[in-house]
Amino acid sequence: xxxxxxxxxxxxxxxxxHMIIANxxxxxxxxxxxxxxxxxxxxxxxAGSLARDHDRLNLVELAIGDTxxxxxxxxxxxxxxxxxxxxxxxxxxxxxxxRAFSLIMGGDNLPTLPKWKNSxxxxxxxxxxxxxxxxxxxxxxxxxxxxxxxxxxLMHLSATYIRASIRDGLSIRYLVPDAVARELEISxxxx
Ligand code: ATP
Numbered sequence: 001x002x003x004x005x006x007x008x009x010x011x012x013x014x015x016x017x018h019m020i021i022a023n024x025x026x027x028x029x030x031x032x033x034x035x036x037x038x039x040x041x042x043x044x045x046x047a048g049s050l051a052r053d054h055d056r057l058n059l060v061e062l063a064i065g066d067t068x069x070x071x072x073x074x075x076x077x078x079x080x081x082x083x084x085x086x087x088x089x090x091x092x093x094x095x096x097x098x099r100a101f102s103l104i105m106g107g108d109n110l111p112t113l114p115k116w117k118n119s120x121x122x123x124x125x126x127x128x129x130x131x132x133x134x135x136x137x138x139x140x141x142x143x144x145x146x147x148x149x150x151x152x153x154l155m156h157l158s159a160t161y162i163r164a165s166i167r168d169g170l171s172i173r174y175l176v177p178d179a180v181a182r183e184l185e186i187s188x189x190x191x
Pocket of ligand 1: 008009010011012017018021105106109154155156157158159160161
């Protein structure tokens with residue numbers, strides 16, 4: 001079974017903060033692969049500044065380039081919206097029976113997990129890799145046997161900051177991978 005970690009996000013756009021975590025999990029845990037799962041637009045919500053699904057996935061794929069073990073996933077694009085993690089995991093299990101999936105999340109998200117759909121099944125059946133986010137308490141789930149805490153290097157950066165920089169005509173060099181910066185420049189996304 002190939003151990004595959006799932007890192008969910010809107011990646012609007014993907015930035016080096018995301019890639020640092022993805023590569024940390026790939027190279028410093030027992031995971032064989034890490035997939036960046038792009039969350040689709042919800043048709044019932046106003047898209048606002050959320051770029052189109054395929055454009056965000058394209059940027060993720062540009063960020064990954066030829067890095068072995070990293071992959072972008074569109075698995076949620078055609079699923080009913082909103083997609084719940086437990087449902088996405090069921091679809092992935094069916095589609096990839098030779099893989100063992102686990103979740104990757106920030107310590108800020110861990111305390112919210114008990115409110116997720118079927119969180120008891122999630123915690124029973126899946127490993128969860130949690131990276132520290134300073135200033136957030138990981139809560140009591142931090143000691144759950146399925147949870148592993150990681151002290152990964154962090155970049156204080158958000159997609160919101162990238163979008164605001166582009167809107168204001170400011171440089172995003174070094175904040176997103178070069179190939180992503182080039183594509184953002186050419187496409188005029190987030191202008
Ligand atoms: P936005 O600013 O648009 O809310 P974001 O940068 O937080 O976006 P998401 O696509 O929501 O990006 O992030 C995907 C996942 O990565 C989320 O779980 C989020 O908490 C986490 N994440 C976001 N930025 C960082 C960062 N700099 N370091 C580590 N994890 C991050």
